[in-house]
Amino acid sequence: TLMKVFVTRRVPQEGARILSQAAGCTVSLWDSDEPVPRAELLKGVEGAHGILCLLSDKIDAEVLDAAGPNLKVISTLSVGFDHMALDEIKKRGIRVGYTPDVLTDATAELTVALLLATARRLPEGVEEVKNGGWSSWKPLWLCGYGLSGSTVGVVGLGRIGLAISKRLKAFGVKRLLYSGRTAKAHAAEVDGEFVPQDTLLSESDFVVVSCSLTPDTQGMCDKAFFSKMKKTAIFVNTSRGSVVNQEDLYQALSSGEIAAAGLDVTTPEPLPTDHPLLTLKNCVVLPHIGSATYSTRGIMADLSARNLLGGLQGTDMPSELTF
Numbered sequence: 628t629l630m631k632v633f634v635t636r637r638v639p640q641e642g643a644r645i646l647s648q649a650a651g652c653t654v655s656l657w658d659s660d661e662p663v664p665r666a667e668l669l670k671g672v673e674g675a676h677g678i679l680c681l682l683s684d685k686i687d688a689e690v691l692d693a694a695g696p697n698l699k700v701i702s703t704l705s706v707g708f709d710h711m712a713l714d715e716i717k718k719r720g721i722r723v724g725y726t727p728d729v730l731t732d733a734t735a736e737l738t739v740a741l742l743l744a745t746a747r748r749l750p751e752g753v754e755e756v757k758n759g760g761w762s763s764w765k766p767l768w769l770c771g772y773g774l775s776g777s778t779v780g781v782v783g784l785g786r787i788g789l790a791i792s793k794r795l796k797a798f799g800v801k802r803l804l805y806s807g808r809t810a811k812a813h814a815a816e817v818d819g820e821f822v823p824q825d826t827l828l829s830e831s832d833f834v835v836v837s838c839s840l841t842p843d844t845q846g847m848c849d850k851a852f853f854s855k856m857k858k859t860a861i862f863v864n865t866s867r868g869s870v871v872n873q874e875d876l877y878q879a880l881s882s883g884e885i886a887a888a889g890l891d892v893t894t895p896e897p898l899p900t901d902h903p904l905l906t907l908k909n910c911v912v913l914p915h916i917g918s919a920t921y922s923t924r925g926i927m928a929d930l931s932a933r934n935l936l937g938g939l940q941g942t943d944m945p946s947e948l949t950f
């Protein structure tokens with residue numbers, strides 16, 4: 628009997644091709660670049676053996692129940708898995724595939740780009756050129772903060788945090804601090820010093836959040852967090868929006884408690900265009916594009932398709948999440 632697969636979005640051809648050539652499968656696809664409406668998701672997964680989803684699809688008990696007992700595997704086109712109710716998935720004995728490693732470099736590059744754009748005020752500068760605000764070369768105009776000689780604090784020195792650190796070290800960073808649950812052996816590659824989070828916050832010129840979203844990190848960057856940072860410090864988050872309390876961030880930015888923030892992730896996503904954060908010159912917001920290079924997205928699609936097939940066939944998955 629044919630196995631049924633539901634794909635929640637158009638995916639890059641590297642993945643679509645694998646799925647369309649998969650023997651023994653019927654694939655149905657939400658054939659759009661926009662998210663599948665919840666009702667269509669619940670209908671689409673009915674009787675499915677496999678689901679290929681994105682981080683914007685909430686995979687909870689309702690979806691699992693809608694799919695029913697055939698469901699063997701959920702493959703997400705993302706490294707993050709906070710959109711999936713893992714306890715419910717585990718209870719049902721369903722396997723999960725995800726895409727670590729392949730997006731590490733792209734995400735680290737984007738983080739460095741966002742950090743520099745925020746610290747050196749690039750969006751403001753671009754805007755001034757366009758709106759006639761550029762009247763001459765001025766010694767005191769559009770000054771920001773540089774990396775050379777600075778102290779950088781990375782909250783969560785995982786795969787991506789390490790890749791960010793390596794890149795930042797090349798800019799002449801003097802000290803690289805990191806915090807998290809445990810010290811990491813790989814920190815030696817960047818001379819990283821494991822410190823309590825309070826120390827990291829009070830000593831860093833740049834605070835980069837690169838942890839995963841868990842009950843421990845949910846809302847971690849709050850009023851107390853920002854109040855411990857230097858007034859001249861730059862805050863950057865390329866992990867998950869919910870790690871930040873955005874009202875507290877707004878207060879910290881508008882009151883001058885910290886210098887600036889660069890965010891690639893927000894709550895909600897998309898961030899409404901009338902959101903208070905978007906009124907601030909010292910807040911640079913990107914639309915969750917950390918892994919968005921052509922090649923990385925192609926590789927993610929390939930990997931998520933192969934994860935899905937492995938799960939359907941009951942064989943190895945190239946990147947299976949253990950949980």
Ligand code: GLV
Binds near residue numbers: 708
């Ligand atoms: C992106 O945020 C991902 O989880 O892949």
Ligand code: GLV
């Ligand atoms: C800047 O362009 C300089 O010449 O200092």
